[in-house]
Amino acid sequence: MSDVSINSAIREDEAGFGDFFALLKPRVMTLVVFTAFVGLVAAPVPVHPVVGFCAVLFIALGGGASGALNMWWDEDIDRVMRRTRNRPIPSGKVAASDAMAIGLGLSVLSVTMLTLATNMMAGAMLAFTIFFYVVVYSMWLKRLTPQNIVIGGAAGAFPPVVGWLAATGSMAVEPWLMFAIIFMWTPPHFWALALFMRGDYDDAGVPMLTVTHGRRATRQHILIYTVLLAVLAVGAAFSAIGGPIYLAASLVVNLMFLRGAIRIWRRDEAAAEADNFAVERGFFRLSLLYLFVHFGAILVEALLWPYGLGGWG
Amino acid sequence: MSIRATHEIHERRFGRNLGVGLALLAFVVIVFGLTVVKVTRGDFDAMMANEEQN
Numbered sequence: 001m002s003d004v005s006i007n008s009a010i011r012e013d014e015a016g017f018g019d020f021f022a023l024l025k026p027r028v029m030t031l032v033v034f035t036a037f038v039g040l041v042a043a044p045v046p047v048h049p050v051v052g053f054c055a056v057l058f059i060a061l062g063g064g065a066s067g068a069l070n071m072w073w074d075e076d077i078d079r080v081m082r083r084t085r086n087r088p089i090p091s092g093k094v095a096a097s098d099a100m101a102i103g104l105g106l107s108v109l110s111v112t113m114l115t116l117a118t119n120m121m122a123g124a125m126l127a128f129t130i131f132f133y134v135v136v137y138s139m140w141l142k143r144l145t146p147q148n149i150v151i152g153g154a155a156g157a158f159p160p161v162v163g164w165l166a167a168t169g170s171m172a173v174e175p176w177l178m179f180a181i182i183f184m185w186t187p188p189h190f191w192a193l194a195l196f197m198r199g200d201y202d203d204a205g206v207p208m209l210t211v212t213h214g215r216r217a218t219r220q221h222i223l224i225y226t227v228l229l230a231v232l233a234v235g236a237a238f239s240a241i242g243g244p245i246y247l248a249a250s251l252v253v254n255l256m257f258l259r260g261a262i263r264i265w266r267r268d269e270a271a272a273e274a275d276n277f278a279v280e281r282g283f284f285r286l287s288l289l290y291l292f293v294h295f296g297a298i299l300v301e302a303l304l305w306p307y308g309l310g311g312w313g
Numbered sequence: 314m315s316i317r318a319t320h321e322i323h324e325r326r327f328g329r330n331l332g333v334g335l336a337l338l339a340f341v342v343i344v345f346g347l348t349v350v351k352v353t354r355g356d357f358d359a360m361m362a363n364e365e366q367n
Contacts, residue, residue, distance in 0.1 A: 017331070
């Protein structure tokens with residue numbers, strides 16, 4: 001008698017809880033939590049802390065669910081790219097079908113719970129966000145068009161709108177301004193990454209702008225989007241979500257961001273290779289700070305509002 | 314050679330089960346808290362009143 005039959009079910013690389021949690025893309029989830037929270041707080045309707053906490057939690061869970069479904073669908077790409085080959089599915093720790101089940105289950109749970117905790121509009125918008133990210137972006141357009149990042153940016157820009165809807169139950173211009181900031185910010189952020197993560201998208205066959213239109217065109221696109229973003233982000237200072245603090249912070253960060261984009265635009269590949277893409281890497285890091293500063297400033301303005309200090313008075 | 318009572322895989326499975334258990338517990342607490350808030354604020358009364366009007 002042997003113990004072969006018993007041991008056949010044991011796999012050395014069996015997934016732990018952390019591997020399943022990694023399916024939810026925790027780093028992306030922090031951005032979702034932060035921007036949804038700002039959308040919720042910036043709304044002109046007070047929200048009970050418990051309801052607000054639940055709203056942000058279920059929006060984050062919805063974001064995580066779409067992350068899991070994205071990993072399930074993009075398994076073949078993730079396997080090829082250096083940046084993603086250690087994710088739970090390509091590394092063999094989690095089965096793709098499990099990721100799909102978790103993604104679908106959490107999608108239903110998050111939309112249902114957000115609807116029950118807040119209102120129908122917020123639930124419907126969360127459902128649309130998941131649909132947009134998984135079906136429109138991941139399944140349809142990501143492998144079809146070099147503008148994939150622009151479309152993906154829209155998917156990532158919905159959380160503040162959902163947060164706002166959770167608080168108010170109705171639409172306004174301000175959440176769409178927050179949407180527009182993230183939407184315009186995403187392309188330069190990811191194109192900078194694509195410039196210094198050379199080869200990854202080539203190998204995976206994803207039609208990234210660097211692959212389809214070349215690196216020169218990508219540098220030009222980064223500059224164009226950064227200029228448009230600066231106009232939009234500074235302009236938002238004069239809306240109901242802005243104020244003097246936001247204006248000052250936005251001016252400083254946008255000047256830094258514009259300077260970075262101009263430096264990227266003026267460089268050629270030889271110069272970039274010579275310093276191992278130091279400018280592009282710096283621009284990518286700055287882009288993370290950029291979003292944090294803008295949404296942080298919107299949050300500060302909203303928190304100061306009850307004391308007569310936020311906004312333009 | 315004696316058979317080891319626990320293997321690294323058992324620890325990993327225990328961690329996974331513990332994680333799922335805590336997540337479920339957290340969910341129960343959240344739903345309970347949410348219900349308490351909604352009942353205390355009278356959200357359900359307003360909903361019933363709306364339905365009666367319709």
